[in-house]
Amino acid sequence: MFPCFYLSQKATLDVFSGQLPDYSQYWQSYFQGLLDHVDGIAVASSCLLVEREWFLRISGFKPDFSGHGYEDFELIHRLAAYYPLGMLPDDYAVDDKHQFPADYVGFRRFYSYYALPHLFSGHFLLHQWHKRPLANKYHRLRQGNEELFANILSSKSLPICDGIQPFGTKRKLPGYREWIMTLMQDNGYDLQQYPGLFHWQEGVSRPSGNWQRKLRKLVLKPRQFFRDMV
Known part of the structure; x- marks a missing residue:
């Protein structure tokens, strides 16, 4: 699982300007806590490298999902079940999105244990900026996908596959924020210089544009919008 940087509009134009950019600048900019190239990051993303045989054995993506969102999380959920790095946390089913990876909770935090080491190895993907009109049905279907994924997490009904018990490990994961700081130290990144x-x-x-993000959140994720207003 490889992290994905969401490029700013300007950075996207630079990428397609005809000159091959230095991709490491996006990585460095984000690590430095700047906003000149990258708007945000998806640490747990649909950018996956999976053996074809195993992908087919667990039946690939579920066709139940339609439109934008959560079909990747559901696939990652099954992949992680048969290759668990550690015990599931008590808050695994929590679906709260945060700007900074260190603040992740729930399944996003759990999946980050798989993905963040790749970021420090310099392996990441770039997502180009594009308009996301709310009138587009593709985006408006997201709420239904969110509810479907929540039901899947609550059901806990994954089958044994190739003799592997889903999430069948007693291994404890290290403390999350401390683990990130250890990754940074091991790779020569000082937190004060690279707080991103x-x-x-x-x-x-x-x-600017915060009101557009809030409006989008109100339309696509109304429950989380009002919960965050409390």
């Missing part, structure tokens, strides 16, 4: 996984660099302000 935890927060923006001091002096960096959130870009």
Whole structure:
């Protein structure tokens, strides 16, 4: 599982300007807690490298999902079940999205144990900026996918596959934020100079357009919108 950087509109235009960019600049910019190239990151993403035989054995993507979102999380859920790095946390079913990976909770935090080491190895993908009109049915179907995935997590009904018991490990994962800091130290990144996984660099302000994001959240994820308003 490979993290994916969501490029800013300007960075996307630069990528398609005809000159091959230095892709490491996006990685460095994000780690430094800047907003000049990258709007955000999906640590647990649908950018997966899976053996074809195993992908087919667990039946690939579920056709129950339609439109935008959660079909990748559901596949990752099954992949992780048969290759668990550690015991499931008590909050595994929690579906709260956060700007910074260090603040992740629930399944996003659990999946990050698989993906973040690849980021420090310099293996990542780039997602180009594009418009996301709310009138597009593809995006409006997201709420139904969210509910479907929540039901799957609550059912806990994965079968044994090739003799492998789903999430059949007693191994404890290290503390999450401490684990991230250890990854940084092991790879020569000082937290003060590279705070991007935890927060923006001091002096960096959130870009304009916050009301558009809130409106989008209200339309696509109304329950989370009102929960976050409390």
